[in-house]
Amino acid sequence: MPGPPFSSLVDGLAAAVPFVPPEALERRTGKALRLRLGANESLFGPSPRALEAMQAALGRVACYGDPESTELRAAVASVHGVTAENVVVTSGIDDLLGLAVRAFVDPGVVAVTSLGAYPTFNFHVFGFGGLIERVPYRNDANDLQALSDLARRTNARVVYLANPDNPTGTWHSAVAVTKLVDSLPPRSVLLLDEAYIEYAPPGTAPAVDGDDPRVIRMRTFSKAHGMAGARIGYGIASPATVGAFDKIRHHFGVNRIAQAGALASLGDTEYVARLASLVAEGRSHYEAIGRKLGVATLPSATNFVTFDVGSKPMARAIVAALQDRGVFVRTPGAPPIDRCIRVTVGPASERAEFADVFGEIWAARGSLRLAP
Amino acid sequence: MPGPPFSSLVDGLAAAVPFVPPEALERRTGKALRLRLGANESLFGPSPRALEAMQAALGRVACYGDPESTELRAAVASVHGVTAENVVVTSGIDDLLGLAVRAFVDPGVVAVTSLGAYPTFNFHVFGFGGLIERVPYRNDANDLQALSDLARRTNARVVYLANPDNPTGTWHSAVAVTKLVDSLPPRSVLLLDEAYIEYAPPGTAPAVDGDDPRVIRMRTFSKAHGMAGARIGYGIASPATVGAFDKIRHHFGVNRIAQAGALASLGDTEYVARLASLVAEGRSHYEAIGRKLGVATLPSATNFVTFDVGSKPMARAIVAALQDRGVFVRTPGAPPIDRCIRVTVGPASERAEFADVFGEIWAARGSLRLAP
Numbered sequence: 068m069p070g071p072p073f074s075s076l077v078d079g080l081a082a083a084v085p086f087v088p089p090e091a092l093e094r095r096t097g098k099a100l101r102l103r104l105g106a107n108e109s110l111f112g113p114s115p116r117a118l119e120a121m122q123a124a125l126g127r128v129a130c131y132g133d134p135e136s137t138e139l140r141a142a143v144a145s146v147h148g149v150t151a152e153n154v155v156v157t158s159g160i161d162d163l164l165g166l167a168v169r170a171f172v173d174p175g176v177v178a179v180t181s182l183g184a185y186p187t188f189n190f191h192v193f194g195f196g197g198l199i200e201r202v203p204y205r206n207d208a209n210d211l212q213a214l215s216d217l218a219r220r221t222n223a224r225v226v227y228l229a230n231p232d233n234p235t236g237t238w239h240s241a242v243a244v245t246k247l248v249d250s251l252p253p254r255s256v257l258l259l260d261e262a263y264i265e266y267a268p269p270g271t272a273p274a275v276d277g278d279d280p281r282v283i284r285m286r287t288f289s290k291a292h293g294m295a296g297a298r299i300g301y302g303i304a305s306p307a308t309v310g311a312f313d314k315i316r317h318h319f320g321v322n323r324i325a326q327a328g329a330l331a332s333l334g335d336t337e338y339v340a341r342l343a344s345l346v347a348e349g350r351s352h353y354e355a356i357g358r359k360l361g362v363a364t365l366p367s368a369t370n371f372v373t374f375d376v377g378s379k380p381m382a383r384a385i386v387a388a389l390q391d392r393g394v395f396v397r398t399p400g401a402p403p404i405d406r407c408i409r410v411t412v413g414p415a416s417e418r419a420e421f422a423d424v425f426g427e428i429w430a431a432r433g434s435l436r437l438a439p
Numbered sequence: 440m441p442g443p444p445f446s447s448l449v450d451g452l453a454a455a456v457p458f459v460p461p462e463a464l465e466r467r468t469g470k471a472l473r474l475r476l477g478a479n480e481s482l483f484g485p486s487p488r489a490l491e492a493m494q495a496a497l498g499r500v501a502c503y504g505d506p507e508s509t510e511l512r513a514a515v516a517s518v519h520g521v522t523a524e525n526v527v528v529t530s531g532i533d534d535l536l537g538l539a540v541r542a543f544v545d546p547g548v549v550a551v552t553s554l555g556a557y558p559t560f561n562f563h564v565f566g567f568g569g570l571i572e573r574v575p576y577r578n579d580a581n582d583l584q585a586l587s588d589l590a591r592r593t594n595a596r597v598v599y600l601a602n603p604d605n606p607t608g609t610w611h612s613a614v615a616v617t618k619l620v621d622s623l624p625p626r627s628v629l630l631l632d633e634a635y636i637e638y639a640p641p642g643t644a645p646a647v648d649g650d651d652p653r654v655i656r657m658r659t660f661s662k663a664h665g666m667a668g669a670r671i672g673y674g675i676a677s678p679a680t681v682g683a684f685d686k687i688r689h690h691f692g693v694n695r696i697a698q699a700g701a702l703a704s705l706g707d708t709e710y711v712a713r714l715a716s717l718v719a720e721g722r723s724h725y726e727a728i729g730r731k732l733g734v735a736t737l738p739s740a741t742n743f744v745t746f747d748v749g750s751k752p753m754a755r756a757i758v759a760a761l762q763d764r765g766v767f768v769r770t771p772g773a774p775p776i777d778r779c780i781r782v783t784v785g786p787a788s789e790r791a792e793f794a795d796v797f798g799e800i801w802a803a804r805g806s807l808r809l810a811p
Contacts, residue, residue, distance in 0.1 A: 069625065069626060069652075070652055070679055071542075071543070071628060071652040071676075071677060071679055071680045071683065072543060072596055072626035072627065072628065073542055073543060073683050074541070074542060074543055074544060074545040074548070074567075075545055076545070077541065077542045077543075077683050077686060077687060078683075080686040080687070081686075082682060082685065082686055083686065084506075084685065084690060085690055086506070086690070088503070088505055088506050088507065090505040090507065090509060091507060091509075094509065103502065106502070106503055108501050108502045108503060109501050110501065111501075112500075112501045113500060113501055118497060118500070121497055121500065121696075122494065122497060124668075125490060125493055125494060125497075127668060128484075128485055128490070128493065128665070128666055128667075128668040128669050128700070129480050129481050129482065129483075129484045129485055129665040129666065129667060129668065130475065130478070130480045130667055130668050131460070131478055131480060131661070131667045131668055132668050132670075133460055133462040134456075134458070134460050135460065135462065135463060137462060137463075137466065158530060158670075158689065158692050158694075159691060159692075161689055161690070161691050161692070162689050162692060165689060169446070169449065170443075170445055170446060170449045171443070171444060171445060171446055171449075172446060173446040173447055173448070176446070187690075194686065194687045195446075224444055253441065254441060254444035255444065256443060256444065280441075280442055280443040289503070293500070293501040294500055294501065295500075295501060295502055295503045296496075296499060296500040296501065296502050296503055296504050296694065296695035296696065297500050297694055297695075297696070298504075298530075298691065298692060298693070298694050304443075305443060307442055307443050308443045310454060311443065311445050311449050311450075313454065313456065314449060314452040314453075314454060314455065314566065315449060315452070315566045317530065317533055317534050317537060318456060318457055318458070318533070318559075319531060319533050319670065320530050320531075320533070320534060320670060320692070321670070322530075322668065322669055322670050322694040322696070322697060323668035323669075324493075324668065324669070324694070324696055325694060328500070
């Protein structure tokens, strides 16, 4: 019997997954993880109001959610000073990245990103037949000038920027991002991934302009809102772009419990502000741990801190040693930041536990077996 | 400023949504619906075990779900006598249809379906640049011979069949479906949507064969499992097809609360069996209502009954009159079944309420204003 008759695009794709999940690590090692610090989940949990709303929403789980997410879009619009026609609700930023790539990237079209940036963007570009062009990080941050230069040189259709950045944690000012937008070639779009924006200092997010077709803002309830498992996020874009997404999106893709939780969490600004301050405290703690051990840390405006352990083999060995001890962290995928390990900021007790394990491993680092 | 630089495919798509949701009706009329009988949700609710599992899962909503849905896939595999490599978990059958179309349909490729069948399939085919060829229903059921003939004549890559069917409720035997599969042209795939299979009599579902690349089985937790709002379903296909889906699917698209609920519900076979028997009772009730009013009903193996009110203008007028009275039902979108209204089977009290309202409208049907 012949094989399945795949489309030429899918047939030509290499097998690839964006991330190996911690569950797969647990299955591989047969050991449960005691500290889950590799996915930048909010280990402080969601807002109690969000949790309450989700509990209540379970009572109506037999009914489909509103495919237009009308209430949530109105609330998002009000928060950002735009209209509901500027807002699309998706099952997280991953879903939105897929939509945006599908909406803009014809096969053979160029997309620009940083080398080692969020791999799911690349996954979608390849998945729709686009070409990826990459710019190395510069001083462990996105090199905005080089991104702009490459976009103009390659006539890129989309440019991806996470600000604050993942996996470095570094960030640029709103002014610098706006300058990037203004410098892009005509007929290109910036996908501005602001998953971590709630952790960033004032002046990081450019003003939202619902009429600017050049920018798609991407927000999520997975990070500061503590609802990664619910899969919900949103995009802010021009009405024309939101209309294009409506032509292709999975209209019944968002869970109604997630919709209810997101709406409640969006209204609980106090919780998110308190959380951001707890995370800032945790970042300082991690920086202190780094100083004590003599391990440099990258500046971070996120809920993780990236520790510079000096080399890729050392980073990999430490990730493996941590994993052996039940601690899940990740190392960035490309140079020069693959010399680092990226560690989620959790509550104080989890940070202390991490400090102990990491401290012991670091002290004995001379005995780690380094792959070449 | 020029408009956004959409891909040629998306630029060429007409604006379209698969369904106008009941929430949009409520906003349009400014009135809350008292009976929601138009989306074939399980008005009996989910299994108490599923609800309990979902409540418990809320405690971990801050963490991403397992993108490989390992536990659930193992359970599904065990239920169907296949391996986990035969199973993909998606955010409902809609998501799976999108994946399947993307995996098989190159632009210009033909997909075959019945005229008036599930519109979301067509939405995805258009969305990926495919061409739709349609076969009219015959005796208010899918015309398997004509589907097969058309597939061979057009060298179709995919054929869509819902069995039991939506929106008619009718069904074919496993033997007839197997014969259809065997008659399809080489290098074509049957997307066998079995959303309503739990309500169907024995002998409706063909045996599952995990090695057959010609069929993709599609199942959901939205219907008999009562979890439409959770957005979760699964496909069973050859490992090669599941591998192709892995290259393109939204790996973090499924809510972890939904995963937990689905796993528990899959294990509660007693609940699903009891529910199917309650729904069968409800179908008989609807048939009795139809007989009393002199309105024919189509045979149904689903959780809805399709009432034949005689003509498309009458069906539309009755849907509108029901809506005026706060009752949401739908009428199929194409002849000859657009002479019908499709009504979800709910608990006895809701059926009685429907019977009253429908009875009054039917008695006064002479005064309804019929659009031409």
